[in-house]
Amino acid sequence: MFKKPLASIKSFSPLRSSDKRRLRDEILASFPALKDMEPINHTPVNNIITPDGLQAAKFTSYIEEPGTLYTDADGTPLWFKISSSKNNSLIVPSVYTLWKFPDLIPGLTTWNPVVDKLRNGADLMIPGVITANNTFVPEIDEGSLVVIRARGNKYPLAIGTMAISGQVLASSRGSLPPKGKAVHILHVHLDQLWAMGTKPDFPADWAQGPKAPLDDEYASSDEETDDEKGDEVTDDLTEDLQGVSISDIKGKAMVRDDFPTSTEIESTSTADSQQPEEAKEEVEAIVLSTDEVDKALQDALLQVLKFKITEDVSKELLPMNSSTLYSSYVLPNRARGRAAEADIKKSSWKKLAKWLKAVEKSDLIKCKEIKGELFLLGVNWNHPQLKGFTGHKTVEQQAARQAKVEAQISQANSDVKVLEVLEAYRPNSASGDFFEATGKSRDGYYTLQEVRATLAQYIKDKQLSDPKNQRIIRLDEVLHPALAKKGEQIDRVPRDHTSDRLVANMVIHHYIGYKGQQPRFVKGAVRPIQITQEIRTGRKTVTKVSGLEHFMIDVDAFGQEIQVLCASSVAITPLVGASPKLNLRELMVQGPQVKNVTAVLQERGVPKKYIEFLDKTNKKK
Known part of the structure; x- marks a missing residue:
């Protein structure tokens, strides 16, 4: 919905107290879990969801979807409401808000490469949802809001509405998933709505958090009770992993070509080779030996050092904390097949810090403990193990290939020449100096949203708001010719008239062509x-x-x-x-x-x- 800039957006205006209360009541009614949440950093939840200085503006998306956008005083999007008849009462939190309340809405988990496809405007397809083993799939109805998380992280990266029910998704567990869409994406990290805000870095505990809802590869062993699992994970978090939850493996995350072949079935259970159903069950319950787990993790680390954290990029990536190394590099780079089940808790080392220190003794890597957390500082690029390692096909590559196939299928289904109609404004002699003063070209083409954003930023930077009345803008020597009519002598204008005045001193252009082409604007309106x-x-x-x-x-x-x-x-x-x-x-x-x-x-x-x-x-x- 926000893949491209908004087609139009009206001026933002502060919400009246009554409207603010009405919005807060609507949010609490839509998300009742907020009522029971504790204050965050001593700030009440009500003040977070509807802060002081809350602003609202009507907008129309590039797909002609009307709505209302709510931002804080700094212009960071907090909520948006879709106003079409189909979604008349749907109020949606932005990714900024979801990072403050990561568990507010039920979520689905996908592979990291799939997130890039979502950022490019694709909807989440059913095969892109991780459902294998004990990965949590919420029981939500078709049309309900759902967030999308990347594997191993607790913070949502996208939000949308379910194209099918959670029950249908869960039914695909352990089998080839059906084709089609799982989620209609409304908003995703790094899209145009995100670009309107402050664009902060990922939260400090990005790769940490509850494990069960996130990782298909981290499902717990049947031999442990729920309490025992919780205690064991908590101990590991405190002692060595600094918040990285890892637990036993029950099965691997199966994606299309990751299902056991008949050869694997026979090698796993020769005695049951004449009983296909029993052989299949045997394969699904494969448990690697300790030696196999050790080798799989060692190979995954070599894969990372050989092809990911290479000597050329090491200066940019190192030092790296052990939790990031393990969750973002080692796990995705395990070999496909049986090795994909390897987990540190099933290894002979049991704990991440102990494993890395053991590897350090072999002179392959150099580690150091900083403020209670182990960091990878350097790599011996001439180590015989590293030089002799040839590499393997990884879980990450498999997921990327599957995502690419799904994207190609989706593109093939919609590979019709679709028109793209754009309107843009070019500065004239009156407004050209203003755009140059803001660091932009006087020969450029700017959408209405870009014009408004440039103007608002200039007013903010130059502190041109009237101290006695924030709705009045004082004109300086740069802004005056850009906003004044020919021959008009004014020194102040209402804030909500500024963008209309600036556009009046610009020349409208338009472009009509097919999507994917380089726009060539021609003078005049559409x-x-x-x-x-x-x-x-x-x-x-x-x-x-x-x-x-x-x-x-x-x-x-x-x-x-x-x-x-x-x-x-x-x-x-x-x-x-x-x-x-x-x-x-x-x-x-x-x-x-x-x-x-x-x-x-x-x-x-x-x-x-x-x-x-x-x-x-x-x-x-």
């Missing part, structure tokens, strides 16, 4: 498509369409599509009053076909705001 419904001779209603050429639509092909869809005759004639050089034509279809014509235009990518309708039938009557 000329909309005209749909006219009128009564012709014999009191027959006809629908006329003109302006298709401006949107790169083949009039003849469009006419054939409309003729089939409406089962009506279609005539195409030169557009009356248009220059013959332009070769513009008008399409006329029998009957009241406004809805059908509009639907076809929108399917081809024409935004609804660029479709004008004129009804002449009432005037005739």
